Structure formats: structure tokens, C-alpha cells
Amino acid sequence: MRYISTRGAAEPLDFRAATLAGLASDGGLYLPEYWPTLTQEEISGLRGLSYAETAVRIMLPFVGDTLTEAELRAMCEAAYGRFSHAAVTPLVQLDQRHFLLELFHGPTLAFKDVALQFLGLLFEKFLAGTDQHLTIVGATSGDTGSAAIDALAGREHVDVFMLHPVGRVSDVQRRQMTTVLAPNIHNIAIHGDFDQAQALVKAMFNDAAFAGRFTLSAVNSINWARLMAQVVYYFYAAVRLGAPERAVAFSVPTGNFGDVFAGYVAAQMGLPVAKLIVATNVNDILHRALSAGDYSAGTVTPTAAPSMDIQVSSNFERLLFDLGWRDGGAIAEQMRGFETTKAMRLTNAQSEGAAALFASDRVEPGDMAEAMRWACAEAGQVIDPHTAIGLAAARRADLPADVPVVTLATAHAAKFGDAVERATGVRPALPGRVGDLFDREERYTTLDGSFAAVSGFIAERAMPRG
Ligand SMILES: Cc1ncc(COP(=O)(O)O)c(C=O)c1O
Numbered sequence: 140m141r142y143i144s145t146r147g148a149a150e151p152l153d154f155r156a157a158t159l160a161g162l163a164s165d166g167g168l169y170l171p172e173y174w175p176t177l178t179q180e181e182i183s184g185l186r187g188l189s190y191a192e193t194a195v196r197i198m199l200p201f202v203g204d205t206l207t208e209a210e211l212r213a214m215c216e217a218a219y220g221r222f223s224h225a226a227v228t229p230l231v232q233l234d235q236r237h238f239l240l241e242l243f244h245g246p247t248l249a250f251k252d253v254a255l256q257f258l259g260l261l262f263e264k265f266l267a268g269t270d271q272h273l274t275i276v277g278a279t280s281g282d283t284g285s286a287a288i289d290a291l292a293g294r295e296h297v298d299v300f301m302l303h304p305v306g307r308v309s310d311v312q313r314r315q316m317t318t319v320l321a322p323n324i325h326n327i328a329i330h331g332d333f334d335q336a337q338a339l340v341k342a343m344f345n346d347a348a349f350a351g352r353f354t355l356s357a358v359n360s361i362n363w364a365r366l367m368a369q370v371v372y373y374f375y376a377a378v379r380l381g382a383p384e385r386a387v388a389f390s391v392p393t394g395n396f397g398d399v400f401a402g403y404v405a406a407q408m409g410l411p412v413a414k415l416i417v418a419t420n421v422n423d424i425l426h427r428a429l430s431a432g433d434y435s436a437g438t439v440t441p442t443a444a445p446s447m448d449i450q451v452s453s454n455f456e457r458l459l460f461d462l463g464w465r466d467g468g469a470i471a472e473q474m475r476g477f478e479t480t481k482a483m484r485l486t487n488a489q490s491e492g493a494a495a496l497f498a499s500d501r502v503e504p505g506d507m508a509e510a511m512r513w514a515c516a517e518a519g520q521v522i523d524p525h526t527a528i529g530l531a532a533a534r535r536a537d538l539p540a541d542v543p544v545v546t547l548a549t550a551h552a553a554k555f556g557d558a559v560e561r562a563t564g565v566r567p568a569l570p571g572r573v574g575d576l577f578d579r580e581e582r583y584t585t586l587d588g589s590f591a592a593v594s595g596f597i598a599e600r601a602m603p604r605g
């Protein structure tokens with residue numbers, strides 16, 4: 140399997156090289172050159188398998204000959220052995236047709252652990268025995284940062300520089316990052332919002348003088364391996380609800396369009412997906428794009444679901460590429476226009492292609508709080524604000540009555556205790572593994588968010604290319 144860039148100009152790479160590169164050299168994002176598919180029998184054959192074994196079956200076609208099946212199995216068993224629930228990503232029934240897919244039983248209590256625990260092991264495997272040292276530059280609105288830090292703290296061959304926006308992540312999220320004091324972890328708080336942090340990361344990759352000095356890599360969902368690992372739980376959930384004989388809909392609280400794009404990949408691989416509901420908060424660029432073809436970024440409004448406070452959703456480029464006959468030149472032009480004006484219109488083909496599988500919704504703060512109260516009162520489930528946005532959209536989606544609807548529960552409620560308590564009156568307790576978070580020492584550096592300040596800070600500390 141080879142990986143091609145959405146902007147068409149970078150050399151195709153194998154899985155190992157695409158994972159280590161993160162972003163393509165032409166500024167695009169890697170995608171497999173074709174979608175591997177599973178037959179109905181192969182999908183039925185996933186029933187009853189453990190999460191780790193399901194992961195092997197789904198990911199094997201993507202890794203090509205860069206890993207043996209036995210190596211992949213050992214990595215999946217190690218990654219998912221760190222989850223606190225035997226099912227890894229259990230399904231919880233809320234009422235006759237609504238389910239939660241709990242993705243927060245990993246070490247940092249958010250869905251990011253599902254991919255990042257695996258990615259940490261991949262980096263280790265691919266770098267073992269080489270003299271390569273990766274400089275990972277990442278941006279987080281709260282959850283990617285802690286999951287990446289947990290997965291990579293103390294590992295040889297890797298330094299992590301993680302940018303988060305000052306005051307725009309919850310206290311628990313910040314502390315999960317800044318209390319990890321391993322020497323290879325560097326937390327940088329920037330004045331600005333997540334979009335600025337993400338733009339700085341891309342600017343560093345695209346700056347030849349800077350990028351040429353280090354071996355840069357990515358842990359954000361710009362890295363294909365992140366999305367590949369997230370495809371697994373769509374299959375895992377759907378077969379439990381009757382796939383391939385029965386189609387299932389998913390409602391996905393969305394920000395950077397990574398998680399829901401993994402659902403799109405599952406559908407391309409043959410999983411019967413009735414609908415993918417893209418649920419946004421008031422930072423609704425994706426809802427406007429999917430409902431009216433208007434992909435234009437406004438300023439980011441801080442909300443009680445901070446991890447979704449994103450206006451430039453990097454993975455949307457992958458969808459546009461796949462819906463636009465995989466024409467890299469055309470996408471490069473479309474994205475260059477967006478980077479200049481912060482606005483673009485979807486083509487008719489892109490809008491029509493997206494409408495076949497996606498629906499979208501913008502959920503206001505009052506409806507989010509109402510969904511938290513409903514889950515508590517009707518099903519005894521305390522859910523976090525991000526999950527509540529997905530659930531609110533799921534409950535009012537226009538779908539046939541016999542289609543089960545799975546809302547992705549993307550974070551543990553205790554990560555956002557204040558917002559949950561405001562809505563429901565219930566204060567969720569921090570699980571034991573992070574129970575002492577507020578007693579730990581914090582360490583981070585605050586910078587002004589300019590390219591010069593951030594790249595200068597990293598350049599002083601990163602390992603130069605050998
Ligand atoms: C808790 C939570 N929910 C939802 C999202 C949105 O996911 P994505 O950025 O993959 O669309 C994020 C951030 O990525 C998150 O941390």
C-alpha cells in the first residue's frame with residue numbers, strides 16, 4: 140500500500156515513511172492510494188472478536204509490508220491492554236435506538252488514546268535500530284496533547300513540542316499535559332486560539348529552512364496513522380448492532396474532522412453506514428460547509444466544549460480530495476485560495492458527494508446542556524459536553540426509525556467537571572488513574588504565538604538532523 144498527497148505533488152510513500160513524515164512535503168495530507176474493502180463475510184467474521192483482533196483485521200491492509208501480522212497484533216494487544224474497560228470501547232444503550240460508544244477508557248480519558256497509544260508504539264517500532272530522532276510538533280485544543288504526551292513521554296528517539304491555547308482548555312486537560320515532567324516533553328502555551336496553534340504547526344512543516352534542520356513529525360490527525368486506528372471502532376460498534384445485515388448511523392462531535400473522516404473511511408471499506416452526522420458547536424464551519432457549501436472560517440468562539448473550538452478543520456481537505464476525483468492539482472488550488480482568503484465554496488460534485496453520506500447540525504449551548512440532562516435522567520449516564528453535542532444532534536436527526544444511532548462519547552465527563560455540574564448538578568469524579576492531578580507540579584512555557592517565538596523556542600531545544 141502506498142500513500143499519496145491530497146495536493147498531488149509529493150512523492151508517494153509507504154506506510155512507514157508516511158507515518159514518520161506526518162504532513163506531505165507539498166503541504167497536503169496523505170491518503171492510501173485506494174480503499175481496501177472487506178466482503179460481507181469478512182465483516183460478519185468480526186463478530187465476537189476482541190478489540191485488538193478487530194484492529195488487526197481492519198488495519199492490516201493499510202500497513203502493507205512495513206509490519207508483519209504478528210508485529211501488528213503484538214502492538215494492538217499492547218496498546219489496547221492499557222485501557223481500563225475489557226471491551227476497550229464499550230457500547231452503552233440509552234433508549235430503544237440510541238447508543239453511546241464510550242471511547243474514553245484509555246489513560247487520558249478521551250478518544251485520542253485509541254489512536255495515540257498505538258501511534259506511540261508505531262514510532263518506537265519504526266525508529267528502533269535507526270539513528271533517526273523525531274521532533275514532533277503538535278497543536279491541541281485539549282485532548283490530543285495529553286494523549287500524545289502519555290504515549291510518548293520518556294521514549295527514546297522522540298521529542299514532543301505541544302502547543303495549546305492559553306486559557307482555552309479545561310484545567311484537567313491542561314494539567315494532564317503540563318504535569319508530565321519527562322525531559323522529552325515540552326508544553327508551550329500560546330496566546331491565541333487552536334486554529335492559530337494548528338497554523339503554526341503547518342507553517343513549521345512548510346518552512347524549508349526550519350523543517351530542513353530537524354526530522355519533523357506529527358501526532359495530530361494530519362498523520363494518516365491516527366485516522367487508520369480510529370476506523371476500527373466504527374466496525375467494532377456496527378457489527379455489535381447487526382452489521383453487515385443492518386446499517387448503523389453515527390453522530391460524531393466534530394472539530395478537526397478527523398474522527399468523522401475515519402467513519403467515512405469505514406464506509407468506503409464496505410461497512411454499511413446509514414449516515415454520518417457531523418455535530419458542531421457554535422464554531423460551525425463544517426455545518427455551513429455541508430449544509431450550504433460555505434467553508435469560510437470566522438473567529439473561534441470559546442465554548443464549554445473547548446476541544447471542538449476549531450474553525451479550520453484540517454481533515455476536510457481529505458474529504459474534498461476523495462470526493463473530487465482525487466485531483467491533487469485542483470485541491471492544491473482550492474486550498475491555496477482558502478489559505479489566502481479563509482473562505483471557499485464547495486464544488487457541486489463535492490457537495491452532492493458529501494450529502495450522500497453526511498448530515499450536519501449545529502448545537503447551541505442550551506441544547507447541549509439539555510442533552511446532558513436527558514442522558515442523566517433517562518439513562519443514568521453522565522456525559523461530557525462534546526458527547527452531549529453529538530447526542531443532541533443524534534436525537535433530532537432525520538433518520539428511518541429502524542436505524543440504530545451511535546453517538547461517539549469522545550471524552551470522560553470528569554475532564555469538564557464544571558460544565559457538567561452546571562448542566563446537571565452532578566460533579567463527576569476524576570477516575571483513580573488521574574485522581575491526584577491537582578496535587579502534581581506543572582511545567583510549561585508561555586509564548587506570544589508568533590512563528591519566530593515558537594520556532595525559535597523549538598530550534599533551541601530540538602535535536603538537529605544527523
Ligand atoms: C472530546 C473531543 N470531542 C470531539 C473532538 C473533535 O474531534 P475531531 O477533531 O476529530 O473532529 C475532539 C478533538 O479532536 C475532542 O477532544
Ligand SMILES: N[C@@H](CCOP(=O)(O)O)C(=O)O
Pocket residue numbers: 278279280281282283284358359360361394395397446447
Ligand atoms: N480537538 C483536538 C484538536 C486537535 O485535533 P487532532 O485530532 O487533529 O489532533 C484536541 O483535543 O487537541
